[in-house]
Amino acid sequence: MRPELPTGTVTFLLTDVEGSTALLHELGAGAYAETLGQHRAVIRGACAENGGVEVDTQGDAFFFAFRTASDALAAASDLTERLTASGPIRVRIGVHTGTPLVGEEGYVGLDVHRAARVMAAAHGGQVLVSETTRQLVDSSVALRDLGDHRLKDLTAPQRLYQLGEDRFPPPRSLHRTNLPIQPSPLIGRERELVEAGALLRSHRVVTLTGPGGSGKTRLALQLAAEAVDDLPDGVFWVPLQALRDPARVAHAIATSLGTDDELVQHLGAKRLLVLLDNFEQLIEAAPIVASIVSSTPNARFLITSREPLHVDSEQRYSVEPLPDDDAAVLFVERARGVRPGFRATPAVAEICRRIDGLPLAIELAAARVSLLDPEELLARLGRSLPLLTSRSRDAPERQKTLRATIGWSYDLLEPGEQQLFQGLAVFRGSFSLEAAEAICGANIDTLESLVVKSLVRRWDSGRLGLLDTIREYSLELLEESEQADEIRRGHAEFFLSVAKSANLNAGLPKREQEHIDIALLEQDNIRGAIAWALRNGSVQLGLELAVAMEQFWTLDDPREGMRWFERLLERPESATIDIDVRGHALRAYGSSAGLAGHWEMAESLFEQSLTCFEQLGDEHGRAVLLHRLGITAILRGDLERADELVRTSDQIHARTGDVWGRAQTVGTLGAIARDRDDERGAFELIEQSAEMSRQAGVAWWRAGMLAELAQLLLNDGRADEGEASARESLAIADELRDRSGRIFGVGLLARAAAERGDCEKAGRLWGAIEHEDAHAPLGGWRRHRDLCEERIRKAGGPAFDRGYALGRKMRLEEAVADALIGGG
Numbered sequence: 001m002r003p004e005l006p007t008g009t010v011t012f013l014l015t016d017v018e019g020s021t022a023l024l025h026e027l028g029a030g031a032y033a034e035t036l037g038q039h040r041a042v043i044r045g046a047c048a049e050n051g052g053v054e055v056d057t058q059g060d061a062f063f064f065a066f067r068t069a070s071d072a073l074a075a076a077s078d079l080t081e082r083l084t085a086s087g088p089i090r091v092r093i094g095v096h097t098g099t100p101l102v103g104e105e106g107y108v109g110l111d112v113h114r115a116a117r118v119m120a121a122a123h124g125g126q127v128l129v130s131e132t133t134r135q136l137v138d139s140s141v142a143l144r145d146l147g148d149h150r151l152k153d154l155t156a157p158q159r160l161y162q163l164g165e166d167r168f169p170p171p172r173s174l175h176r177t178n179l180p181i182q183p184s185p186l187i188g189r190e191r192e193l194v195e196a197g198a199l200l201r202s203h204r205v206v207t208l209t210g211p212g213g214s215g216k217t218r219l220a221l222q223l224a225a226e227a228v229d230d231l232p233d234g235v236f237w238v239p240l241q242a243l244r245d246p247a248r249v250a251h252a253i254a255t256s257l258g259t260d261d262e263l264v265q266h267l268g269a270k271r272l273l274v275l276l277d278n279f280e281q282l283i284e285a286a287p288i289v290a291s292i293v294s295s296t297p298n299a300r301f302l303i304t305s306r307e308p309l310h311v312d313s314e315q316r317y318s319v320e321p322l323p324d325d326d327a328a329v330l331f332v333e334r335a336r337g338v339r340p341g342f343r344a345t346p347a348v349a350e351i352c353r354r355i356d357g358l359p360l361a362i363e364l365a366a367a368r369v370s371l372l373d374p375e376e377l378l379a380r381l382g383r384s385l386p387l388l389t390s391r392s393r394d395a396p397e398r399q400k401t402l403r404a405t406i407g408w409s410y411d412l413l414e415p416g417e418q419q420l421f422q423g424l425a426v427f428r429g430s431f432s433l434e435a436a437e438a439i440c441g442a443n444i445d446t447l448e449s450l451v452v453k454s455l456v457r458r459w460d461s462g463r464l465g466l467l468d469t470i471r472e473y474s475l476e477l478l479e480e481s482e483q484a485d486e487i488r489r490g491h492a493e494f495f496l497s498v499a500k501s502a503n504l505n506a507g508l509p510k511r512e513q514e515h516i517d518i519a520l521l522e523q524d525n526i527r528g529a530i531a532w533a534l535r536n537g538s539v540q541l542g543l544e545l546a547v548a549m550e551q552f553w554t555l556d557d558p559r560e561g562m563r564w565f566e567r568l569l570e571r572p573e574s575a576t577i578d579i580d581v582r583g584h585a586l587r588a589y590g591s592s593a594g595l596a597g598h599w600e601m602a603e604s605l606f607e608q609s610l611t612c613f614e615q616l617g618d619e620h621g622r623a624v625l626l627h628r629l630g631i632t633a634i635l636r637g638d639l640e641r642a643d644e645l646v647r648t649s650d651q652i653h654a655r656t657g658d659v660w661g662r663a664q665t666v667g668t669l670g671a672i673a674r675d676r677d678d679e680r681g682a683f684e685l686i687e688q689s690a691e692m693s694r695q696a697g698v699a700w701w702r703a704g705m706l707a708e709l710a711q712l713l714l715n716d717g718r719a720d721e722g723e724a725s726a727r728e729s730l731a732i733a734d735e736l737r738d739r740s741g742r743i744f745g746v747g748l749l750a751r752a753a754a755e756r757g758d759c760e761k762a763g764r765l766w767g768a769i770e771h772e773d774a775h776a777p778l779g780g781w782r783r784h785r786d787l788c789e790e791r792i793r794k795a796g797g798p799a800f801d802r803g804y805a806l807g808r809k810m811r812l813e814e815a816v817a818d819a820l821i822g823g824g
Contacts, residue, residue, distance in 0.1 A: 498526070502514065
């Protein structure tokens, strides 16, 4: 186990072997491995003797942390002396002091990067020391002033010192380049530096693409800095953001190279890199780049652009938003620039997610902590574009606000692309190509162009989408356009057909299998369509959408279903809706109300719905409502009334040949038998219902019946069969994301674990769901909880208590995964 890492002011010591590949070939694998082992022992010994804590080791490189600068320099002196005497390995060492953050994986922040850059500038056998470290040691330490040097992190020149008086070539710092100074080192992007760096070494034209604000320029500058040692004729940055005439690109390149000669002639056979930054508004100049490449043998081009150049030799690399951890580190570092001592809170991670992990957006947001705490900032991010602005006087105008950055990309679009970009704002979350074609009139070429230009993203699933920050800009344009109402109505009508295709309206005969996956995939778009229908007064359309999602609400969050139906039905326009729509809406509203625990309200809504279907003469609708009212009677304890209502419903379904309808009524008759203490009769009816629901393709009802069977089997002492039935029920509920079913299943499997003597697992599962509440049509977990707890508690003891303590910390999803694992 790693010792506790020092905090506060910490001095880092990083090492790396110089020329390790050549040494491997010289010594051979066996001798090199032995030598490397000796080298590791020397470094670990010297650092440990001086109070160093080993933070990380990768290959032949080490990372140590010290509580004082003098201890770190003493370790560096000891290990260089010992390594010189022990063998052929020459190690470069960097020492830097800072106040790093400590994360779950170790140190994070700019000081780690700075220490690595100091080390990378050293030669084998040399110890380089930063200015911050020098300031913390007294004059007894022999440090030689090497002057100011630009490190490869592209920050302003840094004062470097050498430990000892040995002579070495100048530090490996930046030279033969005009790369601009950056205010701080690059944070994160380790994977991108490796992947794009490999492309840059193997191809002559590499284009970094990505949306505005994704950090293309900063990544490109770092890639260029890393390549300096491999390009003897230099690395040259060509800023293009102010240029509008494609014909001037060659002149801009020549200016950055400092030549008045004809460009191809000047380049000749030189081995150099040209970084063309912000090429998107000059895309017509792509043939110029292709011509230079074809006319010179060695010149390389690294390009940043929101769309590729589409030239033959081009390799594209997409710059994605920052992952969560790196985004949070960037936020904290930038926040400390305006509020020293700033500490991350949980709100920081959510802020970074809300603004899509875009580096520009993160930097703009972090600047706001001079006035707002992270929690206050998060609360104001409902609309992020007005908040994400900069007062920096040296930032380009297009980067002073996130809106300007996105607007820059929008202004470069063709009129047809602009119109489609506006229309795509109607989608929430992701969308399919077919939806874009049907609703926005998209064609493949125009949509592909928006993808290529980094305004639309294609997810790994194959679906399309806009980053939230980009969608917010697009939505502003849509709301101002004349096409807004037409597109929004088209969106609502399209997703009504999608929702209906999921077959989740529980009041219709089941002719096809339910497809909860469709609802899960399109839930955000359907919510958006209902919200528009509410605002627009299109109540009937909104109710049809909400009814089509009936089983989704009951499985996912019945309270959300209640809210939608309540808001729609309280609108004055609801007085004029068709009676069949009203009947279905009242029934679906009752479904959500009941499963949210409001059974008296549900019973009233079912009675109102039944009246509608009786007026329509709709026998199927009537049968459905009689069954629902039978369920409410069971929950009230009126088993005689329940039996009468459910049998009447069953007779109607039998007459019409409705297998799905009968699956429900037969299972409910089983629940009535169960409540009359006829467990044998209950088992037969519920088992029959489970099979009928399988035939009808209604997975959620089958899951409930399997759970009821599991409880009956456990009651009968048939633990193995009960556990198998409970596990099958839970697997279905988990696939459907049925919260009530998952709680019920975990509870049953906790009981099963207790009854087969696995006390620790019983404790874990019980601890995870002890305080959960869940309703179901036939009682579900709420009805069976007390008996399960009684049996589970009998497993009490040290093992149970250990498991219980762990279970109290588990999320429901973790408990489900644990429960579904066979045995312990």
